[in-house]
Amino acid sequence: MxxxxxxxxxxxxxxxxxxxSRANEKSVFRFIEPASGTLRRATSKRHHIVFGRRGSGKTSLLKKAAANLTISRRPIAYVDLEPYKGNHYPDVLISVLIASLTSFKEWLDTAAVHPSTKKAFWEKLFGTVPEKPAFNRKGAQELADRMKKTVEELNRLLYQSDNAELQQRIQRNQESTDARGFSSDIELGSAAVTFQSERANTNISNSEIQENYRRSKIDFLYRKVIGYQDIFKTLTKLSSGDSFLFLDDLYHIPRDNQARLLDYFHRIAKGNDLWLKIGTIRHRSQWYVHGNPPTGLKIGDDADNIDLDLxxxxxxxxxxxxxxxxxxxxxxxxxxxxxxxxxxxxxxxxxxxxxxxxxxxxxxxxxxxxxxxxxxxxxxxxxxxxxxxxxxxxxxxxxxxxxxxxxxxxxxTLDDRRNLETAFERIRNFCTKQANANCFLLDQDASGHEVELIQELVDLRLIHLVNSRVTVSNRIGKVYKAFMLDVSQYAGERKRRNFKMIEFWQTSSRESLRRATLIYEP
Structure with missing residues (x-):
């Protein structure tokens, strides 16, 4: 053995x-759906936000969806947002725009025009060949060139200073002509001859106009929305169908900027057959901000969610x-x-x-x-x-x-690490030193900052939800959620005689979760 x-x-x-353990080129061949229908939804004509803890398969799902759409000759762009971690608005938006248009251009240069007979390309990356014919090569090249010029313009904008005081001088030269003439009649014998003469005076005047203004990258981007929409209208005509933009790991973008980033892409996409597929961690993301006007994507109205948290x-x-x-x-x-x-x-x-x-x-x-x-x-x-x-x-x-x-x-956890570490240490001490068990209970009605931190710790895989509805015999009318401390945090504690390993998945252990001593109060 x-x-x-x-x-x-x-x-x-x-x-x-x-x-x-990491999504790569071969992930599309090994992909297994975590739940029936998730792949079908990820390729549908609807905006989606894909939620899941780190490592739950968000990237694998998005890459598999992108691969399937490519085989169907649907234009796609895939952008990993982690490289833009720490970048702030509007530069982060400009960077993601550059990456998105660059990715669409690469797709037009390759998958759009490669014929099905180019099996080495298709089978290496996708394991099969497309049934639909390639796009019109001339049209694809023209649109790719247009995207390239747009990217060059955005790159120049990216490295310019925002809110800089600028001065522009415009010189104007104005030329005017004053023409004066005279005539004279002279008799030469029996004939009369008329002589005419004209003199022109040219006057040149110079003037200068000076304008002072402040550069605004955001204003520039807002003015460009219609132009970007036109790019995707052209892509729709070229491909005779819809396009898909995959933005993975939104949670790496500063939280205050996430809704604004999604809002801008939603403006471009709306009504132009462009569908957004966003991958992120639920409690580390802010995809919608209520206001006048609202900002971002509202689940249920603008987009649906796909939950991968098994x-x-x-x-x-x-x-x-x-x-x-x-x-x-x-x-x-x-x-x-x-x-x-x-x-x-x-x-x-x-x-x-x-x-x-x-x-x-x-x-x-x-x-x-x-x-x-x-x-x-x-x-x-x-x-x-x-x-x-x-x-x-x-x-x-x-x-x-x-x-x-x-x-x-x-x-x-760059921004709130200390608060999360403090909250986690309190829970770990409660489980290992007070409750003496691997699980704890939290009142479903509990609220406040520490409860929000607990939800984030779930997304960070340091605690795990094991039962969303638990009652305790002497707490009438109360309903609790049961969580398990990550095994890595109590592997050594199991040797203690009084440390209880609650096997919550076993029917025989259900009563063990209903102990009042497991109730944790933030």
């Missing part, structure tokens, strides 16, 4: 697990989804079934440790392979056996949480 753990096939699986509350669905991802990678490596090298209980521990997040599931399993190999190398006859077990997962999740999750936490 240990031969499987140390085999070249397992080495290949370890590599695929590392690659699979939480531990739907434990069976999350387990099946994650197991299917793993099975696909195992088959690709020609390994036997999961049961041959994964001990009983290990898969449940992996699901629990990941919080239902695909990236964490793959990353923790990758480290579990190393833990099992190290254990078997030290003790070939180890009592836990030759399979990857729950204890190997526990050791792996500690390292994963302390390294990967903490690193991502620091990278994603």
């Amino acid at each position: 240990s031969e499987i753990i140390t085999s070249p096939q397992m080495d290949k699986l370890a590599t695929l697990l590392e690659e699979g 939480t531990l509350e739907k434990y069976a669905l999350a387990k099946d989804f994650l197991a299917n991802i793993l099975k696909g990678l195992i088959e690709e490596c020609s390994l036997p079934s999961i049961e041959t090298f994964l001990a009983e209980g290990a898969l449940d521990r992996l699901v629990l440790a990941s919080g239902g997040v695909a990236r964490d599931f793959l990353g923790i399993f990758r480290r579990s392979i190393d833990e099992a190999r190290e254990r078997l190398k030290r003790h070939p006859e180890h009592y836990r056996g030759e399979k990857i077990g729950a204890e190997d997962v526990n050791l792996a999740v500690g390292a994963y949480g302390n390294n990967t999750k903490q690193e991502e936490f620091k990278r994603d």
Whole structure:
């Protein structure tokens, strides 16, 4: 059995697990829908905001949707917003406009005009070839050139100072002519001759007009909306259909600027067959601001949402989804079934440790392979056996949480890290020192800043929702939400005799969640 753990096939699986933890070119071939209908909705003619925790599959869904649309000869542009983290409005808007138009231009230069017979291009990137014919090459080139000129104009604007005092002088030269003439009659013998003469005087006057004004990038962008709309009207005519713009990881943009960014693109898109698909983290985003006029995209009116958060509350669905991802990678490596090298209980521990997040599931399993190999190398006859077990997962999740999750936490919480760290430390201390359990309860009616921070900690995968409706026997009329502290935060606490591991997914453990001692009060 240990031969499987140390085999070249397992080495290949370890590599695929590392690659699979991030969306890449091969992700479109391995894509598994987290819920039925999500891919269909992501390619539909409707604006969508795709919500999901980091690592939940937002990017994989958006890239798969973009690939499917490309095969259908639908113009697409995909823009990763992380490079613009920290940029402020309006420069962040200009940068995203540049990236969007550049991406559409690249699509026009390649997928729009490459014939289906160019199989090397199509099969390498998409695994198949389009059925529809290529676009008119001349029309595609003309529109691509227009986009290129627009990008050049935006690049010049980007590097200019905003709100700069400018002065413009206009010189005018005015020329006037004054013509004067006279005539004279002279008799020469019997004939009379008339002589005429004319003299012209030219006057030149110079004048200068001086204008003082302030440069405004925002005003420039507002004036250009109609021109940008016309670009997409032309694209609609060229493609005989709709276009799609994918903006991934909106939460990297400063929160105060997110709604304004979406609002501008919505102005361009509205009525011009351009559909926006936005990927982001729910509680770290502000996609709409009520006002006069309102700003951004209002869910239900302007756009719909696609929720990819397959939480531990739907434990069976999350387990099946994650197991299917793993099975696909195992088959690709020609390994036997999961049961041959994964001990009983290990898969449940992996699901629990990941919080239902695909990236964490793959990353923790990758480290579990190393833990099992190290254990078997030290003790070939180890009592836990030759399979990857729950204890190997526990050791792996500690390292994963302390390294990967903490690193991502620091990278994603530039503005409010201290408040989030304080809120998380309070919850961790409550679970490990007061409640002595891996779960805690929060009143559904609770509100305030700390409750908002708890929601953000859920999105950051440091706590996990496990039940949205729990009642406590001696708290009549009260309904609570149950959360689990991330496994990485209490892996060492399990050895304490009085620390309770509540297996909330088991029917027999439901009563364990209804204890008043688990109620956390922010």
